[in-house]
Amino acid sequence: MKTLKKLSAVFAFFALTSAGWGAPLDAFKGLEGKLDIAGGTAHIPVMTQAARDIMTFNPKIRITVAGGGSGVGVKQVGEGLAQIGNTGRPLKPAEVEKFGLKTFPFAIDGVALAVHPANPVKALTKEQVVAIYTGKITDWKELSGIPGAIDVYGREDGSGTRETFQGKLMGKTEQMPSVNTVNSNGAMKTAIAQDARAIGYVGIGHLDSTIAGVAIDGHVPSQENAAKGEYPVVRDLFMNTKGEPTGLTAAFIDYIYSEPGAKIIEKSGYIPLPKPAK
Amino acid sequence: MNSRHNGPLALRALALTVSALLGTVSSFIILSGAEAILRGHDLALLGAVWNPAARQFGILTMIQASLVLSLSSLCVGFCVSLGCCCMLNGLAPHVVAKVLMGALTLMTAIPTVVYGFAAVFLLVPLIRGALGGTGFCWLAAGLLLALQGVPTMTFIMHGAVRSIASETRFTAAALGVTPRQHLSCIVLPLSNRAMLQAAILGLGRAVGDALLPTMLAGNAIRFAHSPLDSVRTLTAHISLVLSSDIGGGEHFSLLLAGALLLAFCAVVSLTARRLTRR
Numbered sequence: 001m002k003t004l005k006k007l008s009a010v011f012a013f014f015a016l017t018s019a020g021w022g023a024p025l026d027a028f029k030g031l032e033g034k035l036d037i038a039g040g041t042a043h044i045p046v047m048t049q050a051a052r053d054i055m056t057f058n059p060k061i062r063i064t065v066a067g068g069g070s071g072v073g074v075k076q077v078g079e080g081l082a083q084i085g086n087t088g089r090p091l092k093p094a095e096v097e098k099f100g101l102k103t104f105p106f107a108i109d110g111v112a113l114a115v116h117p118a119n120p121v122k123a124l125t126k127e128q129v130v131a132i133y134t135g136k137i138t139d140w141k142e143l144s145g146i147p148g149a150i151d152v153y154g155r156e157d158g159s160g161t162r163e164t165f166q167g168k169l170m171g172k173t174e175q176m177p178s179v180n181t182v183n184s185n186g187a188m189k190t191a192i193a194q195d196a197r198a199i200g201y202v203g204i205g206h207l208d209s210t211i212a213g214v215a216i217d218g219h220v221p222s223q224e225n226a227a228k229g230e231y232p233v234v235r236d237l238f239m240n241t242k243g244e245p246t247g248l249t250a251a252f253i254d255y256i257y258s259e260p261g262a263k264i265i266e267k268s269g270y271i272p273l274p275k276p277a278k
Numbered sequence: 279m280n281s282r283h284n285g286p287l288a289l290r291a292l293a294l295t296v297s298a299l300l301g302t303v304s305s306f307i308i309l310s311g312a313e314a315i316l317r318g319h320d321l322a323l324l325g326a327v328w329n330p331a332a333r334q335f336g337i338l339t340m341i342q343a344s345l346v347l348s349l350s351s352l353c354v355g356f357c358v359s360l361g362c363c364c365m366l367n368g369l370a371p372h373v374v375a376k377v378l379m380g381a382l383t384l385m386t387a388i389p390t391v392v393y394g395f396a397a398v399f400l401l402v403p404l405i406r407g408a409l410g411g412t413g414f415c416w417l418a419a420g421l422l423l424a425l426q427g428v429p430t431m432t433f434i435m436h437g438a439v440r441s442i443a444s445e446t447r448f449t450a451a452a453l454g455v456t457p458r459q460h461l462s463c464i465v466l467p468l469s470n471r472a473m474l475q476a477a478i479l480g481l482g483r484a485v486g487d488a489l490l491p492t493m494l495a496g497n498a499i500r501f502a503h504s505p506l507d508s509v510r511t512l513t514a515h516i517s518l519v520l521s522s523d524i525g526g527g528e529h530f531s532l533l534l535a536g537a538l539l540l541a542f543c544a545v546v547s548l549t550a551r552r553l554t555r556r
């Protein structure tokens with residue numbers, strides 16, 4: 001009797017969870033074919049997870065996800081080589097006109113500068129950040145912190161987080177080659193949390209009590225400020241299609257905007273955006 | 279023909295398949311490396327400057343880092359392994375040798391990532407506190423690579439030393455040679471082949487390991503001058519760039535890095551064969 005109860009509880013649990021996940025995926029029932037996605041590297045974790053969920057639900061659908069950067073995304077979707085071209089920037093009017101593209105912003109990617117919680121320096125100007133990453137400021141005492149060499153951490157080439165950091169804070173200035181490089185937001189957090197003299201940057205979703213966010217020109221990094229537009233080191237992530245999306249492409253985009261889609265976006269460290277009204 | 283040398287048909291087929299697979303993989307890697315050199319001749323692939331914005335993708339700093347890191351870790355690891363091997367073969371009391379043997383066996387079962395993770399939290403802060411710098415450096419990665427290689431090298435040495443020792447023990451004793459003299463003057467010189475084999479294997483593992491350098495060496499793109507410098511090895515470079523799937527110069531640098539690693543290991547092992555044959 002007891003085991004029966006337990007068993008039925010387990011069945012009920014599975015039934016509930018599968019129903020919860022199944023509903024947005026139902027759109028893919030009966031669909032088949034191939035969907036190619038290319039473009040921005042920051043999008044890749046979201047796209048691949050969504051693709052994995054969809055392909056597990058319906059193995060007749062094949063979805064490929066490639067990087068290449070925003071420029072490649074626009075070009076591939078414009079020339080019909082991919083059905084969805086991702087960009088980490090809004091489309092230029094010339095691009096919209098030339099290819100007849102339709103754009104879908106789906107997430108906000110914010111990047112926060114971070115230091116060890118014990119570091120008294122909790123605010124910097126944009127110029128100071130550039131000076132740190134180019135080696136012009138090398139000691140915390142120059143920033144009225146605790147004297148000691150600044151341990152500078154950065155991300156690898158091609159990282160979307162680095163792209164945003166570079167684009168919004170460094171501009172055209174290249175970072176010095178002696179920056180310590182880590183290959184994930186998690187590794188960055190570990191490095192900063194361990195090192196009282198560290199400075200680095202993470203996706204805003206990764207800020208927690210182990211590291212302290214640094215305000216830039218007075219703007220405190222947080223999910224709320226990023227969503228409200230009060231924090232400058234952010235960008236929107238876009239999916240772009242040639243003309244109005246149909247079939248599998250439309251279903252994929254709707255899935256990204258669904259509740260499981262939003263969960264994937266949050267898990268990747270971004271802030272989900274609602275589907276734009278037509 | 280005599281089946282004693284050829285073995286059963288199934289085994290021969292297996293051996294042939296494996297050799298063919300290895301050959302395919304090797305030629306693929308070498309060919310891609312050659313392609314990178316030919317098609318990327320304007321990308322300064324073998325230069326010392328890595329600056330994708332200026333289309334310079336030099337991996338010379340990484341070649342140097344791979345060499346100094348693997349050779350230094352081999353020096354440390356080889357000496358420790360030799361010591362362990364001597365301890366196992368009569369230099370230490372029986373109980374100690376037994377415990378050491380158990381510890382080494384246990385070490386082979388620990389995944390590399392555990393070593394790396396433990397070092398990030400224990401060794402890196404220790405180096406940072408005691409010697410300065412960020413702690414993510416040549417020294418940290420070198421020590422861990424050495425530690426990781428010790429069990430394998432020790433077991434290879436131990437196997438040869440034990441069999442030679444048992445062959446020569448009574449003769450040596452009859453000649454009035456003490457056990458210590460026996461080990462140092464007869465057994466160790468006689469097992470030079472195994473020593474070389476151990477060193478080659480150790481070097482191959484040290485130069486080929488990607489995880490420990492990525493986690494511990496800091497990955498800054500510059501020549502290593504001191505053990506406290508943050509350096510990026512070829513393997514770490516591959517794992518850092520591969521995660522972001524970008525084409526062009528970065529991609530070519532990866533192919534070249536892979537080909538160089540393979541060529542290096544091949545040259546080392548062929549030289550060793552030559553040396554042991556004479």
